Amino acid sequence: MSDTPYPTLLVVEDSDEDFEALNRIMRRTCQFEVPTVRCIDGDDALDFLYQAGPYADSPLAELPGIILLDLNLPGTDGREVLNQIKQDKKLKTIPIVVMTTSSNPRDIEECYRCGVNSYMLKPTNIEHLKSSIRLFIDYWYQVAVLPGSV
């Protein structure tokens, strides 16, 4: 059981503008506040999850409840992060939703093969983006039951 009613959303996103847009849309369209942690790239995300590097001295109270992952990241990219998490006995239960610009069928197939829980495209059109994010939050926070949440 957690202290907060809502599990933490880990956002792995290198683009400040995209992260800002996401935040803004979540703030404006959600009836509740989603606790969010952002990692700026793949290495950062893995350090965070494994309590390594800059996170070594500040132990995590709990693991994120869901991960929103960009694919094209500097350094270790999203595909590797996905692969690593889904192979990790402890981390693999965390649902991962990929949100990316890539509509490449190969990326889509590969991600699902690795066990991604959902794959979303980042639309350019703001209205579409808003609707995607709203649906994402509604589904994962209102409809779906996350591991460790009950």
Added chain:
Amino acid sequence: MTADSAGLHSLPPSQMTASDFIAQTKAAIATITDSALENADLTNCDREPIHIPNAIQPHGVLLALSQPDWLITQVSQNTEIYLGRTPDTLLGQPLSTLLTDAQIRQLHSTLQEDFESVNPLRLELTVEGHQQLFSAIVHKTNQTIILELETEETSAAVSFFDFYSLVKRPVSRLQRTQTLAELCQIAVEEVKHITNFDRVMVYRFDNDGAGSVIAETHEAGMTPFLGLYYPATDIPEQAKYLYLLNPLRLIPDARYTPVPLVSEGETSKDRALDMSLATLRSVSPLHTEYLNNMGVQASASISLICEHKLWGMIVCHHNSPRKLSYEVRTICEFLGQVVSLELASRQDSEDADYQIRLKTLQTDFVTALTTSDSLLQGLTNHAQSLIELTGATGVAYCEQSNITLLGQTPTQTEVSELVEWLSKQFDQSVIYQTATLSQTYPPAADFESGIKGLLALAISKTQKIYILWFRPEVVQTISWAGNPNKPFEADENGQQRISPRQSFELWKETVRQHSLPWKPCETEAAIELRSAIIGLVLKKADELAQVNSELERSNVELDAFAYVASHDLKEPLRGIHNYSSFLIEDYGEILGEDGSSKLQTLMRLTQRMEDLINSLLHYSRLGRAELLLEPVDLNDLIKGVIDVLKISKAEPVSFEVPQSLPATMGDRTQIIELFTNLLSNAIKYNNKDEKRVEIGFVDPGDTTIPIPKGITQTVFYVKDNGIGIRAKHLDSVFRIFKRLHAPGRYGGGTGAGLTIVKKIIERHGGHIWVDSAYGKGSTFYFTLEN
């Protein structure tokens, strides 16, 4: 008649056994002769059945024996002279009436062997009470055994050592010779020395079957025949075949009276004994008449055989009757074989200097070719070398219907017609050659260039690539041994009769319509050039494959680049879009309507840019996606496409498919996209009230539509009654992002549709082109399968 026809073609010589060779040669004789022919003269001597004369020469006896009981079935009428027994006392009797059991066993074992190696046998027979020595030759023909007996004067058999000492000198002399001329000269000298004939000659057949005397030795005071030509008709074709079978032919007395064969009950004529291999065989009366006219009383000929063809003969003439012992015959035959074996190597050394020059020329030429961009360029840049390569005076290089002429040649039109005819003349060979083109190709008689010699090389029959070398007419004078044209003479009844000529006086003929013949080294040079060219083509293909694989790699890289670039471009684009939206949301009131509207435009433009990037991505992915070829029913597929279009577009459109479309191979998904794009374009760019779209196909041979050259597949079309395309834009409609109209008109779009259509068609190995009447409509034609 050509020397060629005296060769055997049905089996490669290396695979032919001796019995194959005999059987095939006999078959060839049977096809060209007429066994019912009775009075042979020069008009029909080429069909005279000289292998079944039913008679022998009188210097021996012949017995035909049945198998397996060895009963005497046929004998020559002269048995009483040699054996002291009349034919009727022999016919129907077993052979044991003449020979002892031991002698018969000897014959049996001889038959088991190759007869060439064991014959002759020496047999001692009792004739009218005393012993007479005979040489016997036994062989089998069909189911009959033929036994030929000749009396032997001396009982002293030549031993192996005698034989060796007799042949040692001539063989070593023959082997020491360097040139063909020397070889032939030594041959005639040695044969004369052994046989003591008055005149010994080497007679060589040319490509047309005419013979010429190329070496000679004779008794003092005789008129030389050296250098004289004899027409091909002097030795009919079937006789040449017999010379192949019997390397040694003898006529001890040309004025002999033939001795007929007799058999029991019936006349021998009905039993036509095949005497192809019989040494006593009576020769054609025309031949003895010919010899008599020449003043020759005895003759012997030794065949010279090179590569299973009758190359020539060693001919011996004597002014009085002359018989050769078996030993001398064997030596002559042996020497004939030695000369035959040496021929090939001596022939090769003929024109040695010229051959070396050709080789050098060829090497230089091929080196030059390797640095050329195209075959045509390589060949034409070194025109003189190409012409000299075969000792020609002009050359034509033909590729499909393109003809390049160099040097002295017929005209462009003449060559083009000649190539058309020539393409059917090659059979299995890659070379066609003639020194008398106008004989096989009559139009050549009218060539103003005077070209009479042609050496044609087929580099690729399927690609129709030929090289033709030409030679002009050479007026030659040939010294014939007598007038070669068949003379008519009146016989005692005043009837016109054609008989062998009587005069062998020098008769000079001027030969026209001939070029110099192509030498073997020249045709060889042509064949080697072909190998070199093919080698080069293969090398070019290799290089091409290399370039292709590099291109493929750079294509993949380009695709990867397009993909990464579009992704990276999209991110800031999305930022601009989102932030514009946030501006409107947060500061809409401050910006006012005008400011908001401008930001809206900014957002619309980013949206459009994303569409363009998506099209580019899609296009680049089309090039990479694997093509899943399967049979596609276009009728079903198009029906599906139309259904989808009708749902998404409300306006009424009539789609027509006048004929059921043929099945084709293709990637279903891509073909659907192809038709979706073409059909939606047909509707989109259409301002008519009644929009009509027709989908059909035509034959590639259809002349009513503009079909580019080289299209051989079914041509599909999509025809609309839309706005059409101005002629000047026809070329650019397939260019990516090329739009012919303002962005807002005709429903917008990125301008990638036709580019994608073209890419799909090209990936299927097809072509697309467009025909349009501005204001009336456009028709897109395309092919799919390659």
